[in-house]
Amino acid sequence: MARAVTTQHKTIATAAAWIVALLIFFPILYTIITSFKSEQEAIQGFNLIPSGTTESYAEVQAQSGYFKFFLNSVILSVGSTLLAILIAVPAAWSMAFSPTKRTKDILMWMLSTKMMPAVAVLFPIYLIFRDSGLLDSRIGLTVMLMLINLPIVVWMLYTYFREIPGEILEAARMDGASLWNEIIYVLTPMAVPGIASTMLLNIILAWNEAFWTIRLTTTNAAPLTAFISSFSSPQGLFWAKLSAASTLAIAPILIMGWFSQKQLVRGLTFGAVK
Amino acid sequence: MKLRTLTLGLLSASALAFAAHAESITIATVNNGDMVRMQKLTDDFTKANPDIQLNWVTLEENVLRERVTTDIATKGGQYDVMTIGTYEVPIWAKQSWLLPLDKLGDDYDVKDIIPAIAGGLSVDGKLYAAPFYGESSFVMYRKDLMEKAGLKMPDAPTWDFIKQAADKMTDRANGVNGVCLRGKAGWGENMAFLTAMSNSFGARWFDENWKPQFDQPEWKKTLQFYVDLMKADGPEGASSNGFNENLALFQQGKCGMWIDATVAASFVSDPKASKVADKVGYALAPDNGLGKRGNWLWAWSLAIPAGTQKADAAEKFVSWATSKHYAELVAAKEGWANVPPGTRSSLYANAEYQKAAPFAKMTLDSINAADPTHPTVKAVPYVGVQFVAIPEFQGLGTTVGQLFSAALAGQSSVDDALKQAQDAATAAMTEGGYIK
Numbered sequence: 001m002a003r004a005v006t007t008q009h010k011t012i013a014t015a016a017a018w019i020v021a022l023l024i025f026f027p028i029l030y031t032i033i034t035s036f037k038s039e040q041e042a043i044q045g046f047n048l049i050p051s052g053t054t055e056s057y058a059e060v061q062a063q064s065g066y067f068k069f070f071l072n073s074v075i076l077s078v079g080s081t082l083l084a085i086l087i088a089v090p091a092a093w094s095m096a097f098s099p100t101k102r103t104k105d106i107l108m109w110m111l112s113t114k115m116m117p118a119v120a121v122l123f124p125i126y127l128i129f130r131d132s133g134l135l136d137s138r139i140g141l142t143v144m145l146m147l148i149n150l151p152i153v154v155w156m157l158y159t160y161f162r163e164i165p166g167e168i169l170e171a172a173r174m175d176g177a178s179l180w181n182e183i184i185y186v187l188t189p190m191a192v193p194g195i196a197s198t199m200l201l202n203i204i205l206a207w208n209e210a211f212w213t214i215r216l217t218t219t220n221a222a223p224l225t226a227f228i229s230s231f232s233s234p235q236g237l238f239w240a241k242l243s244a245a246s247t248l249a250i251a252p253i254l255i256m257g258w259f260s261q262k263q264l265v266r267g268l269t270f271g272a273v274k
Numbered sequence: 275m276k277l278r279t280l281t282l283g284l285l286s287a288s289a290l291a292f293a294a295h296a297e298s299i300t301i302a303t304v305n306n307g308d309m310v311r312m313q314k315l316t317d318d319f320t321k322a323n324p325d326i327q328l329n330w331v332t333l334e335e336n337v338l339r340e341r342v343t344t345d346i347a348t349k350g351g352q353y354d355v356m357t358i359g360t361y362e363v364p365i366w367a368k369q370s371w372l373l374p375l376d377k378l379g380d381d382y383d384v385k386d387i388i389p390a391i392a393g394g395l396s397v398d399g400k401l402y403a404a405p406f407y408g409e410s411s412f413v414m415y416r417k418d419l420m421e422k423a424g425l426k427m428p429d430a431p432t433w434d435f436i437k438q439a440a441d442k443m444t445d446r447a448n449g450v451n452g453v454c455l456r457g458k459a460g461w462g463e464n465m466a467f468l469t470a471m472s473n474s475f476g477a478r479w480f481d482e483n484w485k486p487q488f489d490q491p492e493w494k495k496t497l498q499f500y501v502d503l504m505k506a507d508g509p510e511g512a513s514s515n516g517f518n519e520n521l522a523l524f525q526q527g528k529c530g531m532w533i534d535a536t537v538a539a540s541f542v543s544d545p546k547a548s549k550v551a552d553k554v555g556y557a558l559a560p561d562n563g564l565g566k567r568g569n570w571l572w573a574w575s576l577a578i579p580a581g582t583q584k585a586d587a588a589e590k591f592v593s594w595a596t597s598k599h600y601a602e603l604v605a606a607k608e609g610w611a612n613v614p615p616g617t618r619s620s621l622y623a624n625a626e627y628q629k630a631a632p633f634a635k636m637t638l639d640s641i642n643a644a645d646p647t648h649p650t651v652k653a654v655p656y657v658g659v660q661f662v663a664i665p666e667f668q669g670l671g672t673t674v675g676q677l678f679s680a681a682l683a684g685q686s687s688v689d690d691a692l693k694q695a696q697d698a699a700t701a702a703m704t705e706g707g708y709i710k
Contacts, residue, residue, distance in 0.1 A: 040547065043522040063310060064332070122344065130350045214337060215344065218300050218352045219329040230332035233305045237518060237547075 028250065034243035042239035056244035064230060066248055073223035073252075075138055076213070077206035080145035081199050084153045087146070089195070092157035093183055097166055107158065110151040118148075118211045129216055136218045144216065145206045152205070153198055160194030161187070193266055200257075200264050207253045224249035298327035299354035299587050302342055304574070305332045308407050308614045309357065311604065312595055318603055319594045326587045335462075339668075342579075346371045349581035354588040358403060360394040360573050360646065364663045367402040373578045373585055374400040378593040386598070386618045388638070391573050394646040394657070403575035404596040407537070408616025410640035411470060411569045413557040414524065414542055415531040416550060419443045419450065423530075429636075433474070433499065433560045433568075436531065440507035443530030452507030454529035455500070458516035459679035461671025466570055466660040467533070468678060469671075472496040474561045474568035478650040479662050479699070484708035486699035488674075488692045497688050501681055513683035525549060533559060533568070536640055539633035540611060556636040558643060564651045570660035571644035573616065616641055670702045 034042050035057070036050035060066070095103045125144070126135075134140025164187065172186045188195065210225040217226055228249050231242040257264065303309045309332070316328055331353070333341060338357070345352045346366065358366070366372050378384065384392075384401065391408045395401060413431065420427055423442035428435065440452030456467040469479070477492035487493060504512050507530075509523055517534060521541055524532045525548040532538070545551040559569035576592045578585055594600060601613045601621055610630035613621060615637055621627050622638045631637075649659040656662045661671065674695045681691035703709045 040522075040525075043518070044526070063313075064330075123348065126344055126348055126350060130348060135350055135352055214333070215341060218302075218331045222331070226331075226333070229334050229337055230305055232334035233518075237522065238305070 028254070031243045031246050031250075034240055035247045037240050037243075039237035039240045042243070043237055056240040057248070060231065060241055060244045060248065064227060066227065069222060069224045069227040069249075070252070072138065072221055073207055073225075073249075076141055076145055076221070076223055077203045079138070079142040080149065080206045081202040083142060083146040084150050084202055085195065085199060088150060088153040088157050088198075089183065089188070091154050092161050093187060095154075095158050096161035096164075097169060107155065110154060114148075114151050122215065125212075126216070135216060136220050136222075138221045141213060141216055141221050141223075144212050145209055148209070148212065149202050149205050153202055156198045156201070157191070157194065160191050160198075163194075164190050193263065197264050197266065200260050204253055204257065296325050296327050297584055297587050298329055299584050299591060300329045300331060300352065301355040301357075301576075301591070302331045302333065302338060302353045303357040304335050304338055306574075307612075309574075311608065311612065312406075312600075315600075315603060315607065319591065322594075323587075323590060326590065328591070346579045346581065349579075351579075351581040351583060353579060354582045354584045355576055355578060355591055357406070357574055358577050359575070360391075360571065361658065361661045361663060361667070363395050363403045363575065363577065364397055364657055365665055366577075367397040367400075371580050372402045373580055373582075373589075374402055375404055375578070375589060375592065376400070377586070377589050378404065379597075382593055382597060383620075386620050388617060388619055388641055390571060390641055390644055390646065391617060394571060394573065395575055403573075403577035404592050405573040405575045405617040406596055407614035408571070408573035408641060409536045410559075410571050410616070410637065410644050411467070411533060411535055412539075412559050412636055412640045413531055413533050414539065415439075415555050415557065416443070416527075416529075416553050417555040418553045419530045420555070427555055427557050430558045430567075431560050433562055436533075436560050437499075437503055437507075440503060440531060444507045449528050450530060451509040451523070451528060452530045453503060454509055454515065454520045454523050454532045455504060455512070456516055456520065456534065457504065457508075457512040457679055457682045458514055458519070459672065459675040460516070461661065461668055461675060463516045463675065464679055464682075465671045465675040466572075468496065468500065468675075470559070470570040470660040471500065471568040473566045473650050473659065474559070474564065475499070476562070476564050476566075476651040478652055478654050480654060480656065480703070480708075482653050482655055484655060484703055486696050486703060488696040488699060493692055493695075494688065497678060497681065497692060501688055504682055505684075513679045535572070536633070536637040537615065539637065540615075540631070543633070556633045558636065558640055566649070566651050567643050569640050569644055571641060571646055572660070664706070664708075666702050666706045670699060673698045673702075 033048060033050050036052050036054065038051060038053050038055065041047065041051060095107065129135045129140055132140070168190070169182055169186055172182050177186065208225070210229075213223050213225045214229055217223070228242070228245050231238055231245045313330055320326065320328065339362075342353065342356050342358065344350070346356075363372070387405060388408065391405050392401065395403045395405060413427070413436070415427055420439065420443070423439060425439050425442065427439070436453065442452070443450065444452035456464045458464055472478070472493060475492050475496040477490065477496050478487050481487055509515065509528065515523070517538070520529065520532055520534060521538055523529050524542055527550045539554075539556060542548050542554050543551050559567045561567045576595060578588045578592065582588055596617065598618065598620060601618065604613045605626070610624070610627045613627065615621070615631070615634075622634055628634050644659050646657055646659050656664060661667055677686070677691045677694050677698070680686045681688050686694075700709070
């Protein structure tokens with residue numbers, strides 16, 4: 001009897017999970033469907049079956065070079081992630097293994113910077129970028145993306161590191177490992193799943209970031225978010241073209257997410273159940 | 275072999291040296307048909323000016339406005355040419371954010387720019403932006419439905435006639451709405467239409483002392499007429515319809531009349547996109563016999579920010595893109611119907627253009643019927659037909675647009691919407707120091 005209830009529960013839970021997943025994925029699916037419609041079809045109301053035309057893709061490709069934007073997206077998201085990890089690993093290490101009475105406050109303070117609307121600091125940041133010659137530069141934007149995601153990276157790594165018994169590190173120290181060796185050879189290998197999922201999440205966040213990447217770039221450093229933005233038109237139909245541009249922009253990160261989903265889920269739920 | 279390598283090397287080196295010498299200018303623009311066409315035709319410019327390279331930044335209209343404002347206010351120097359509208363030009367020119375265009379060349383013929391458009395882009399007699407394309411608004415109507423209703427559209431209709439025709443043309447059973455008008459909230463969406471409409475009802479945003487006027491009977495008449503008309507004869511969900519939504523409705527044969535931008539004429543008369551292409555007639559925007567019509571005036575224009583280091587190259591480009599030569603280039607490559615409209619008188623005198631664009635005369639008459647420096651029946655302290663050229667208008671116009679859109683959707687009454695609009699405008703004007 002008990003077993004029957006469990007099976008029934010399982011079925012309901014699975015169905016519910018599928019419904020939620022479909023609901024979440026539906027906007028993306030509809031974007032992909034719309035990209036295979038003509039502009040007239042796209043605006044004619046809800047319809048799940050497109051005519052299958054690829055004219056929007058051809059127009060999007062002819063109108064602006066996709067590859068340049070794609071390359072910038074890769075450089076910015078990977079670059080900012082590596083930079084963030086480089087800074088966050090030592091920071092999270094010190095907070096996880098040598099906490100002081102102010103550690104919690106520092107962590108909260110770091111997170112609080114994420115709660116401020118980005119537009120509030122648009123002018124100061126813009127002026128700093130202007131005066132340091134960083135406007136429309138990949139270096140400037142990489143640093144910017146690293147900074148805005150750093151609190152999340154530190155927090156995630158801190159949570160993973162806390163799961164690692166401090167005694168192991170102590171043992172390494174007893175064996176004469178230097179601080180550097182302790183982090184590189186003892187801590188990092190144990191935290192690989194956590195670091196990997198943090199990196200994946202950070203790449204996704206940086207790839208999708210659309211406030212600073214549009215506002216601090218013009219042509220040289222503009223990534224795919226700027227590419228999408230250019231297909232919205234004040235006068236004339238643009239839904240199919242915009243959908244084609246969006247599909248092209250999200251495809252790489254979607255594929256990457258698909259292949260790394262196991263790693264991502266394992267990392268995100270690491271330490272959730274103790 | 276060695277000689278070949280050497281020659282190739284020398285050639286590449288000289289190409290690199292040349293590229294290094296070339297000056298590149300960055301042009302910020304919006305994504306619409308005429309602008310995209312211009313990007314495709316720039317070979318003509320770069321051939322004549324091999325030392326100037328062009329970089330394009332295309333952005334969504336509101337993002338473009340924000341980006342360009344940030345850059346220009348901080349003198350960031352990211353753009354050398356920017357696409358801006360008639361709303362920004364007078365405000366930015368007064369702030370000394372734009373360079374006056376006084377070196378457009380001997381054969382540019384500034385006097386050929388339609389006076390109403392040039393007036394909206396000039397401050398103290400100096401031109402601060404060159405119009406790339408201009409538009410007014412007018413009535414587009416279905417000739418077949420009008421005939422079926424037993425009516426004949428006059429060249430210059432009144433609002434009463436529009437109401438009468440809309441009532442007769444509405445055929446809900448067949449999905450035909452008598453009239454389609456903008457309802458989507460935004461200073462450039464429903465408020466462009468409603469502000470222009472209010473001019474013909476004798477209303478104004480502010481009196482001579484900047485006191486908001488939404489508590490006056492003229493605004494009540496305007497908004498009541500609009501809401502009643504749309505409830506009786508407008509499409510379902512009109513409060514979320516902007517230009518693009520109404521365009522799609524009209525092209526699918528679901529609107530008897532549509533009062534909107536003159537540039538829409540080329541879309542609704544295009545047989546590839548419109549089911550009713552051969553049935554469209556045009557008339558001036560309606561009036562109430564008070565001396566002002568309900569049509570607006572807008573021009574997407576090219577301006578040069580004061581922060582640029584490449585003013586000469588930028589002005590060369592602006593001159594090329596807005597010249598008579600450019601109109602001829604578009605005509606030769608893509609036909610006269612695709613020449614950017616509404617900027618030069620000579621285009622409207624051209625017999626070939628008149629033949630290709632049956633709406634040409636009505637477009638010109640509509641543009642000439644708008645006067646941005648004297649937009650209203652009663653005197654006002656501001657410039658602008660469908661907007662008020664003050665920095666506060668973007669925010670205030672959108673707030674009022676949301677209130678009026680809610681009234682159209684039936685979420686609030688006309689009286690409530692007007693009262694809240696009056697309060698919002700009074701607060702914004704007090705904060706801005708216009709009134710105490």
